[in-house]
Amino acid sequence: MVVVLENTIKKWEKYLERTFKELVCKITAKRREQEEKPGPGAKIPVTIITGYLGAGKTTLLNYILTEQHSKRVAVILNEFGEGSAVEKSLAVSQGGELYEEWLELRNGCLCCSVKDNGLRAIENLMQKKGKFDYILLETTGLADPGAVASMFWIDDELGVDIYLDGIITVVDSKYGLKHLTEEKPDGLINEASRQVALADIILINKTDLVSEEDLNKLRTTIRSINGLGKILETQRSRVDLSNVLDLHAFDSLSGISLQKKLQHLPTIQPHLDQSIITVTFEVPGNAKEESLNEFIQNLLWEKNVRNKDDDCMEVIRLKGLVSIKDKPQQVIVQGVYELYDLEETPVSWRDDTERTNRLVLIGRNLDKDILKQLFITTVTETEKQWTTYFKEDQVYL
Numbered sequence: 001m002v003v004v005l006e007n008t009i010k011k012w013e014k015y016l017e018r019t020f021k022e023l024v025c026k027i028t029a030k031r032r033e034q035e036e037k038p039g040p041g042a043k044i045p046v047t048i049i050t051g052y053l054g055a056g057k058t059t060l061l062n063y064i065l066t067e068q069h070s071k072r073v074a075v076i077l078n079e080f081g082e083g084s085a086v087e088k089s090l091a092v093s094q095g096g097e098l099y100e101e102w103l104e105l106r107n108g109c110l111c112c113s114v115k116d117n118g119l120r121a122i123e124n125l126m127q128k129k130g131k132f133d134y135i136l137l138e139t140t141g142l143a144d145p146g147a148v149a150s151m152f153w154i155d156d157e158l159g160v161d162i163y164l165d166g167i168i169t170v171v172d173s174k175y176g177l178k179h180l181t182e183e184k185p186d187g188l189i190n191e192a193s194r195q196v197a198l199a200d201i202i203l204i205n206k207t208d209l210v211s212e213e214d215l216n217k218l219r220t221t222i223r224s225i226n227g228l229g230k231i232l233e234t235q236r237s238r239v240d241l242s243n244v245l246d247l248h249a250f251d252s253l254s255g256i257s258l259q260k261k262l263q264h265l266p267t268i269q270p271h272l273d274q275s276i277i278t279v280t281f282e283v284p285g286n287a288k289e290e291s292l293n294e295f296i297q298n299l300l301w302e303k304n305v306r307n308k309d310d311d312c313m314e315v316i317r318l319k320g321l322v323s324i325k326d327k328p329q330q331v332i333v334q335g336v337y338e339l340y341d342l343e344e345t346p347v348s349w350r351d352d353t354e355r356t357n358r359l360v361l362i363g364r365n366l367d368k369d370i371l372k373q374l375f376i377t378t379v380t381e382t383e384k385q386w387t388t389y390f391k392e393d394q395v396y397l
């Protein structure tokens, strides 16, 4: 009886809390003169914590769980396990108190056996919905966070209840550079670089173990791989939580911050020994939606865009703000491997400024000039083309 009562009270508390949040959200949205739509309602954010073996992922997780905040956080540990049935711990922090439940994940690994097990784990989690309002997922040190991210990002079944908020990659200051520059015999991209390439936030952890000089080297290398992610330096993964949670890195709300970021993106000279780089370019004018899809699909699906050495361009992550013909709003482009999405942001183009397409691509064998030229010739519909056409027309007449 007491338990039932407690549950009822909690439900009411939750309901009131949510109603209040929604109200605040609505007022704020109005204040911003409808520049922003309200957040994704009652959906629960998932933050993926990745990083090489021993970098400090669990330390970060524990730090978030014990740090004072109003969130009740559920944790999924995605570790390789021995045997066929491995139990995963699910910790929920409630008002600073931790309690653990066990979640069965057959065959262990969420990323290799992807969907079935992952979905089951989340379904189990969702049954406990109401107990928590944030999910943190720690991947194994060797995992490819892209596969896990794809599962949360565009999955209709899951999409109802949860959304991918962002990817945090923890890098070990001492061994990070070694891991990032490691060459794999089969010419594949090493795991550490992949994890950095996909990150929205990069935590350079264990800064107590290295000199300022080594730290600088590591920072520069990370920057040259991923020019877009936010880099933070930490000890014991202690970080201001507002920097790592509730980022909305994968939804249209991030369009606002993305625009600012894209305008101030530094040009970074790629390291010669670096296989993954960030390429950014800007093209004024309107994009034809169909051609934009074709451009992206050629890159991500067909993989038929090549650089000067005839190597195939491999895109790991793609972000951009584009101007689609006849659409008053800015459109955000997001891509992780083969998955991509175009979504209108709440921000409209201003009448007094030129419409511009800004793209950021993180990947291998990328050639900025070729990509930009391809975009100009195949995607944009500029005034110039119209003028030329018109002139030719007149000459013809």
Ligand SMILES: Nc1nc2c(ncn2[C@@H]2O[C@H](COP(=O)(O)OP(=O)(O)OP(=O)(O)O)[C@@H](O)[C@H]2O)c(=O)[nH]1
Residues within 6 Å of the ligand: 051, 052, 053, 054, 055, 056, 057, 058, 059, 060, 140, 141, 205, 206, 207, 208, 209, 234, 235, 236, 237
């Ligand atoms: N010196 C130092 N040690 C740290 C720091 N952060 C974490 N550690 C230690 O590094 C070790 C690995 O940390 P974890 O948080 O378990 O790393 P992880 O990434 O979860 O490791 P795996 O799950 O095994 O891949 C632990 O012994 C931590 O106490 C730091 O900032 N400085």
Ligand SMILES: [Zn+2]
Residues within 6 Å of the ligand: 057, 058, 059, 138
């Ligand atoms: Zn761990």
